[in-house]
Amino acid sequence: MRPDQTTEFREYVVSRQERMRRFAYLNCGDWHRAEDLVQTAFVRLYGAWNRAAKSSLDSYTRRIIVNALIDERRRGWFRRERPTDTMPDRPVVSDDGTQRMAVMQALAALPAKRRATLILRYWEDLSVEETARVMRCSVNTVKSQTARGLQTLRGMVIESISDTPQGANK
Amino acid sequence: MNDDIKNLFQRAVDDEPPAKNLDLDGLEKRGSRALSRRRWGAAGAGAVGVAAVTAVALVLPGALGGAPADGTETPVTLPAAEDGEETTTTQPEFPFPELDPDRKYMWDSGDDEETAATAELTEAFWDHMTTEYSDMGVIDIETGYDELLEPEDFPAMSRSENELYLLKLENDYPYGYSYSDRESSTGYVVPMYGLNPAVGTYGTLWLTFGGEGSPLHHMDLTVHPKGSYDATPMSYPESVSGTPVPPHLLAGCEDVTAKGQAERNWTVDYDCSEATGPNGEHIQQLSSTLITQDGFVSNKMNAVIVTLPNGNAVVVQSSITPNVFGGEHGDVVDITDVEPELDFEELAALALALPQVIVE
Numbered sequence: 001m002r003p004d005q006t007t008e009f010r011e012y013v014v015s016r017q018e019r020m021r022r023f024a025y026l027n028c029g030d031w032h033r034a035e036d037l038v039q040t041a042f043v044r045l046y047g048a049w050n051r052a053a054k055s056s057l058d059s060y061t062r063r064i065i066v067n068a069l070i071d072e073r074r075r076g077w078f079r080r081e082r083p084t085d086t087m088p089d090r091p092v093v094s095d096d097g098t099q100r101m102a103v104m105q106a107l108a109a110l111p112a113k114r115r116a117t118l119i120l121r122y123w124e125d126l127s128v129e130e131t132a133r134v135m136r137c138s139v140n141t142v143k144s145q146t147a148r149g150l151q152t153l154r155g156m157v158i159e160s161i162s163d164t165p166q167g168a169n170k
Numbered sequence: 171m172n173d174d175i176k177n178l179f180q181r182a183v184d185d186e187p188p189a190k191n192l193d194l195d196g197l198e199k200r201g202s203r204a205l206s207r208r209r210w211g212a213a214g215a216g217a218v219g220v221a222a223v224t225a226v227a228l229v230l231p232g233a234l235g236g237a238p239a240d241g242t243e244t245p246v247t248l249p250a251a252e253d254g255e256e257t258t259t260t261q262p263e264f265p266f267p268e269l270d271p272d273r274k275y276m277w278d279s280g281d282d283e284e285t286a287a288t289a290e291l292t293e294a295f296w297d298h299m300t301t302e303y304s305d306m307g308v309i310d311i312e313t314g315y316d317e318l319l320e321p322e323d324f325p326a327m328s329r330s331e332n333e334l335y336l337l338k339l340e341n342d343y344p345y346g347y348s349y350s351d352r353e354s355s356t357g358y359v360v361p362m363y364g365l366n367p368a369v370g371t372y373g374t375l376w377l378t379f380g381g382e383g384s385p386l387h388h389m390d391l392t393v394h395p396k397g398s399y400d401a402t403p404m405s406y407p408e409s410v411s412g413t414p415v416p417p418h419l420l421a422g423c424e425d426v427t428a429k430g431q432a433e434r435n436w437t438v439d440y441d442c443s444e445a446t447g448p449n450g451e452h453i454q455q456l457s458s459t460l461i462t463q464d465g466f467v468s469n470k471m472n473a474v475i476v477t478l479p480n481g482n483a484v485v486v487q488s489s490i491t492p493n494v495f496g497g498e499h500g501d502v503v504d505i506t507d508v509e510p511e512l513d514f515e516e517l518a519a520l521a522l523a524l525p526q527v528i529v530e
Contacts, residue, residue: 001202006198009198010194010198013192013194013197014192014194017189017192018189021186021189022183022186025182025183025186026179026182026183031186031187035189035190039192039197042192042197042201043197043200043201044201045201046197046198046200046201046202047201099178099181100181100182100184100185103178103179103181103182104182107182118175119179122175122176122179123175123176123179125176150175153175153178157178
């Protein structure tokens, strides 16, 4: 990589670290893992800088994060690193009343690609077309994955917090 | 609606801890090294294997288990070629370095790729599984846990390289570790083939043998080259992560209890034994049961390590979880009296049904 490209890479990493960490966290539910995922993504981005810079660095980085997550799932990462993840999934128990836990449990119940699709659409505010480009799938797939993901969220989260001001009142 | 969902996500990240300072120099070094490795790999996978052996021999003399005592290369006879002639070649050895007994280590795997050898393994694996287990369904874990894959989409084996890292000394690792726990590379890199590209991690396949409402099964199969492994199980004290101590390929065999999240105590019961294959192959057998603090059986596993005549090791693993295939989210069943689908004999038979490929 040329010195000017190295400077660009560093500036990009510093400016996007926090945003990508939040994106990764919503996808994986663990801040430490989110940091790992983002580091992995930046390492891979370094190796593909020229190619990524020609399109959209953000899209490329998000795509690497989603792929790395799916890859980790394939590698059995959950079972290796976090024994609590081998616990059977249980319905949301709001003994501490936190909506955060309810959201994260609902997200964890979604398959990786469906979860990423929802996060790209509603957290990153990407359009259906932009989401399809990141996920490398058709617009129709984005629409169907979004609809099914929202159905899960409605069932698990929105009902459970319906007595709160910003719950399911729309 | 959009704002509602966005607000939900915002609440989910409300507990965001301070970010660690990113090591930009380290990122660049890792990126640069990955890039060179990829370019080097593109020049020829065979060259990588030979070069790795040479580098290890120069930098890290000394070897632990897995290597036969009588030499560094074992002649191997491959299945007859189409023209009827036999092809003979040798399995390169990847002698594992001597480690500091006061330190801990972890593997980190790079990108994986399919090769001619892994394609052979893939074909033989699925031939065996579909013939022997006609009620097997392979679950699509990428797009929906309630859907099954068509045979043409069944996961393939791949070749990967694993690099051995020192773990940071100040940490304890009762539940395993993550990439950020690495301190520095030892320089030891070894290839492996398998459904799973990482040494010591198992459970890649999600399977159902009883259809909807039955417990989820997991399986894995990996092949490790001569000299790179120890065929006896070993885990770090008080670790319930299931991560073996390098160069061991399975965690065990002493029972462990460790405190889990939310003050929960987790116990893993291990049971180990040995057997001999039809042609004298050494077979290490291991079963494990993960039990939560309230006595709930969370995972049961059978696994074997079969040491082949060419010095390579095949690890085959079959496990069962309480989660239910096709049920509503949260549905679980009691697996206390249910066993993993494959027993030791079936796991060994699967390992021995595969072609003895050269891992390089």
